[in-house]
Amino acid sequence: MPRTSTKAEAPVRRLAPDYRLEDQVGFLLRKAYQRASSNLVERIGSYDLTAPQYATLARLYERGALSQNLLGRLVAMEPANIRDVVLRLKKRRLVATRRDPTDKRLILIDLTAAGTALVEQLIPIETECTATTLAPLKADERGLLYELLSRLAEG
Amino acid sequence: MPRTSTKAEAPVRRLAPDYRLEDQVGFLLRKAYQRASSNLVERIGSYDLTAPQYATLARLYERGALSQNLLGRLVAMEPANIRDVVLRLKKRRLVATRRDPTDKRLILIDLTAAGTALVEQLIPIETECTATTLAPLKADERGLLYELLSRLAEG
DNA sequence: CCGATATTGTTATGATCATAACGATATCGA
DNA sequence: TCGATATCGTTATGATCATAACAATATCGG
Numbered sequence: 001m002p003r004t005s006t007k008a009e010a011p012v013r014r015l016a017p018d019y020r021l022e023d024q025v026g027f028l029l030r031k032a033y034q035r036a037s038s039n040l041v042e043r044i045g046s047y048d049l050t051a052p053q054y055a056t057l058a059r060l061y062e063r064g065a066l067s068q069n070l071l072g073r074l075v076a077m078e079p080a081n082i083r084d085v086v087l088r089l090k091k092r093r094l095v096a097t098r099r100d101p102t103d104k105r106l107i108l109i110d111l112t113a114a115g116t117a118l119v120e121q122l123i124p125i126e127t128e129c130t131a132t133t134l135a136p137l138k139a140d141e142r143g144l145l146y147e148l149l150s151r152l153a154e155g
Numbered sequence: 156m157p158r159t160s161t162k163a164e165a166p167v168r169r170l171a172p173d174y175r176l177e178d179q180v181g182f183l184l185r186k187a188y189q190r191a192s193s194n195l196v197e198r199i200g201s202y203d204l205t206a207p208q209y210a211t212l213a214r215l216y217e218r219g220a221l222s223q224n225l226l227g228r229l230v231a232m233e234p235a236n237i238r239d240v241v242l243r244l245k246k247r248r249l250v251a252t253r254r255d256p257t258d259k260r261l262i263l264i265d266l267t268a269a270g271t272a273l274v275e276q277l278i279p280i281e282t283e284c285t286a287t288t289l290a291p292l293k294a295d296e297r298g299l300l301y302e303l304l305s306r307l308a309e310g
Numbered sequence: 311c312c313g314a315t316a317t318t319g320t321t322a323t324g325a326t327c328a329t330a331a332c333g334a335t336a337t338c339g340a
Numbered sequence: 341t342c343g344a345t346a347t348c349g350t351t352a353t354g355a356t357c358a359t360a361a362c363a364a365t366a367t368c369g370g
Binding site: 015032146 | 174179181185
């Protein structure tokens with residue numbers, strides 16, 4: 001008997017023959033996010049903004065000045081990551097930073113006039129982009145998706 | 156009239172006063188994926204595997220040897236990205252590569268015996284992890300979420 | 311046959327992402 | 341008051357991610 005198969009490999013006995021990657025929510029969520037992010041970049045990419053950068057600007061627009069740390073939590077970014085994003089936005093003069101006078105640990109971030117104007121220009125585009133992403137869903141399904149995703153995100 | 160406000164800032168007139176970041180699917184999807192990914196790393200992180208790395212191994216387990224490019228498409232990764240993942244897995248001897256004899260452009264990737272054994276060890280853990288991620292949802296809501304996410308991902 | 315076209319893998323660049331370790335500052339409780 | 345504890349921002353490391361440009365190989369049409 002030859003040590004290596006000649007014509008056909010011996011059939012491999014698999015312990016999990018019916019496992020499917022598609023059954024894992026994480027994989028589906030990753031693909032869906034890729035699609036949403038891609039849709040956004042297609043439309044606002046010409047402004048040289050990424051999805052996380054837009055989220056950061058939008059959050060500042062909603063809430064006004066925030067400490068860097070709180071801002072990070074409100075856009076779901078770790079301290080190390082929000083720092084880099086803020087640095088890039090600051091370099092482009094879309095946000096400005098100042099020290100909190102009462103708590104010397106904090107750095108307060110706020111939109112500049114240019115940043116505010118840009119957000120107001122982008123909001124309708126982003127809303128349109130969300131509609132594009134949701135296009136495969138019927139109206140009643142969209143609200144349901146929000147409900148389900150919100151609960152998943154909270155945990 | 157002073158050029159700078161003294162006591163209170165003049166109320167800023169916002170063009171989109173009721174805009175909410177939470178209404179954008181992309182943002183919700185990103186947060187939900189963060190949660191799912193975090194759940195996975197909590198459980199398989201001790202194996203020094205990330206979610207994309209696990210997905211790559213799992214896909215190879217499902218389909219057998221694949222070209223690097225096709226493998227990338229099947230796990231939703233760009234050619235440049237799947238390359239790096241394969242390199243890391245190869246360095247750990249979880250996958251092996253060989254050239255396709257008929258098409259000299261292709262690199263065929265396959266699980267090693269160690270890689271196969273690892274996947275079979277991880278599959279039940281991953282399945283359990285998916286259950287954890289889906290815990291906030293009732294049974295009938297889970298199937299619905301899959302349906303909606305699949306349609307979103309396809310576009 | 312053979313040149314235009316397409317596909318595969320690589321390289322480079324820049325932007326997330328998560329984690330751990332660290333100094334500086336605040337806060338809380340004994 | 342003062343020391344333990346917590347929070348904030350920084351630094352470093354390593355792993356995704358997307359995009360563009362490129363060489364090598366296949367494929368297709370005339």
